[in-house]
Amino acid sequence: MKILFGFVFVAYCLHVTFGACYFKLEDGDHCTPKNGVTMLAGSELLIPEKCEKCTCSRQSDSSSVYMSCCGYGIHTGAIGPPPGCEVIAGDDGCSVKIVQALDHSKPCV
Incomplete structure (x- = not known):
């Protein structure tokens, strides 16, 4: 109590x-x-x-x-992407995209 x-x-x-x-x-x-x-x-x-x-x-x-x-x-908290990748905001500004660090147009696989 x-x-x-x-x-x-x-x-x-x-x-x-x-x-x-x-x-x-x-x-x-x-x-x-x-x-x-x-x-x-x-x-x-x-x-x-x-x-x-x-x-x-x-x-x-x-x-x-x-x-x-x-x-x-994107504002959930810390998101740890795999090596060589980065976390960026999606087109709506809130969703999460995990992309290649050297080319944000390519998804991270």
């Missing part, structure tokens, strides 16, 4: 960045991701210009909501 309380307290006081995600605990009925859009509890938001997906959830037995936003595609 002390561990759970400690986690909730830290999350409440700070915006925590963890890998390709960030989390935030807010009072009230809505969450506000970094793009400034207001989300109601129980909703999800896709932010394609940032390759990010956010969810806003009601905390049980609380007047707070919990927001988590995580990158997807």
Whole structure:
């Protein structure tokens, strides 16, 4: 129980960045991701210009909501391509392409 309380307290006081995600605990009925859009509890938001997906959830037995936003595609986190290859963004800016390091027009096999 002390561990759970400690986690909730830290999350409440700070915006925590963890890998390709960030989390935030807010009072009230809505969450506000970094793009400034207001989300109601129980909703999800896709932010394609940032390759990010956010969810806003009601905390049980609380007047707070919990927001988590995580990158997807190219913004998922570290992607380790095979030797001689590179990871680049696809045509939509979010999808992942693994291509030859010396010629980005050729896929890595």
